[in-house]
Amino acid sequence: MLVIGLGPAGGAAAAAAAKRGLRVVAIEKKKEIGVPVQCAEFIPLPLARHAQAPGVLAQRISGMKSTLPSGAVTAAPFQGLMVDRAAFDQALAREAEESGAVLHVATRLAELSAADSTAVVRGARGALAIAYRLLIAADGPHSTVANRIGLPAFDTVNTRQYTVRLMKSSTDTDIWLSERYPGGYAWLFPKGEYANLGLGMDPRCRAAMKAPLDALHRQLPDEGRIGRAIRFRTGGAIPVGGLRKRLAVGNIVFAGDAAGLTHPITGAGIAAAIVSGERAGEAAHALLATGDEGALADYEADIRDQFEHTIARARERRRWLERAWREQALGSDAVQRRGWIAFEEYFREPVCA
Numbered sequence: 001m002l003v004i005g006l007g008p009a010g011g012a013a014a015a016a017a018a019k020r021g022l023r024v025v026a027i028e029k030k031k032e033i034g035v036p037v038q039c040a041e042f043i044p045l046p047l048a049r050h051a052q053a054p055g056v057l058a059q060r061i062s063g064m065k066s067t068l069p070s071g072a073v074t075a076a077p078f079q080g081l082m083v084d085r086a087a088f089d090q091a092l093a094r095e096a097e098e099s100g101a102v103l104h105v106a107t108r109l110a111e112l113s114a115a116d117s118t119a120v121v122r123g124a125r126g127a128l129a130i131a132y133r134l135l136i137a138a139d140g141p142h143s144t145v146a147n148r149i150g151l152p153a154f155d156t157v158n159t160r161q162y163t164v165r166l167m168k169s170s171t172d173t174d175i176w177l178s179e180r181y182p183g184g185y186a187w188l189f190p191k192g193e194y195a196n197l198g199l200g201m202d203p204r205c206r207a208a209m210k211a212p213l214d215a216l217h218r219q220l221p222d223e224g225r226i227g228r229a230i231r232f233r234t235g236g237a238i239p240v241g242g243l244r245k246r247l248a249v250g251n252i253v254f255a256g257d258a259a260g261l262t263h264p265i266t267g268a269g270i271a272a273a274i275v276s277g278e279r280a281g282e283a284a285h286a287l288l289a290t291g292d293e294g295a296l297a298d299y300e301a302d303i304r305d306q307f308e309h310t311i312a313r314a315r316e317r318r319r320w321l322e323r324a325w326r327e328q329a330l331g332s333d334a335v336q337r338r339g340w341i342a343f344e345e346y347f348r349e350p351v352c353a
């Protein structure tokens with residue numbers, strides 16, 4: 001089995017398959033797994049077992065404060081952990097390696113011939129053709145695998161984030177909903193001595209993202225919450241178009257962001273990446289080692305059962321927010337409450353009047 005990408009989905013898939021005795025080769029284009037971090041680094045509590053390796057856990061989170069355009073703040077329980085995302089991804093990859101998977105970093109998928117199940121990968125030692133029986137596409141939001149087999153690119157939200165010193169410790173995440181962040185929101189996630197301050201916005205506003213982030217970055221030090229110095233800058237794309245039409249195409253299986261499993265409103269995708277990666281590794285074993293011809297169809301059905309409903313609602317809410325943006329209604333608390341997971345209006349039917 002060949003795994004493309006060693007983020008959470010690829011690491012989990014490689015570990016799950018190797019533990020069951022499959023021969024696994026996994027490639028990652030970055031020189032160092034998980035570096036640079038492109039994440040706000042929050043994981044939900046059920047993923048705690050993946051935060052046990054040294055250097056992964058940063059702190060516990062217990063609540064979410066959502067600030068509406070009027071300035072009204074709503075507090076809600078929100079259980080999870082802040083992690084060092086590079087250490088998190090590296091721990092998963094180590095688990096895969098210790099289970100027998102062969103990992104190659106600084107190695108990218110260059111070409112793919114799905115018709116004869118051959119991938120050309122390029123690393124320090126040049127190009128190499130690898131014949132595979134099953135390929136797991138865990139190569140993130142801009143999946144090369146999808147591109148090479150002619151599947152459409154995802155709609156995405158763009159993000160920009162600064163890591164700064166945290167001046168007042170907190171176990172709450174802060175979310176700001178405002179017409180200043182069309183197609184997204186701003187966040188402050190405390191991470192021990194530091195915090196991740198970021199925002200996501202519609203890609204049409206890409207050029208206009210720096211100003212609103214800088215405005216928050218000026219305001220919060222004045223309130224004594226964070227320091228002014230920026231320790232690290234990052235960003236990246238978040239797929240918001242929902243699940244691919246098919247998660248298994250021939251002997252290629254999509255997992256994580258490459259499958260479109262990121263939540264189109266919150267942008268959270270680590271949990272879905274791990275769940276789908278593990279499940280893809282299991283399905284690979286069922287197909288290749290036990291000859292279960294229905295294994296990939298079962299994977300697809302299982303992942304859809306677990307995620308499709310939640311993602312479909314979030315997509316619908318995103319459409320609602322896009323319309324509100326066109327109608328310049330994002331400054332309304334009522335509109336934002338229907339578009340954010342902390343409010344009961346988000347879960348009420350119907351969405352679009």
Ligand SMILES: Cc1cc2nc3c(=O)[nH]c(=O)nc-3n(C[C@H](O)[C@H](O)[C@H](O)COP(=O)(O)OP(=O)(O)OC[C@H]3O[C@@H](n4cnc5c(N)ncnc54)[C@H](O)[C@@H]3O)c2cc1C
Nearest residue numbers: 005007008009029039040041042109140236256257269270
């Ligand atoms: C700024 C930001 C903040 C976020 N914050 C959160 C958060 O707090 N909590 C949360 O749950 N989610 C968050 N997300 C989303 C989360 O990071 C993703 O959903 C998650 O990383 C998906 O994991 P993955 O393994 O599917 O993909 P990725 O983590 O993107 O991993 C894909 C890997 O494939 C590699 N790759 C790509 N192309 C190739 C190729 N051709 N050859 C070889 N390797 C390749 C990449 O280098 C990468 O390492 C955030 C995203 C962004 C951008």
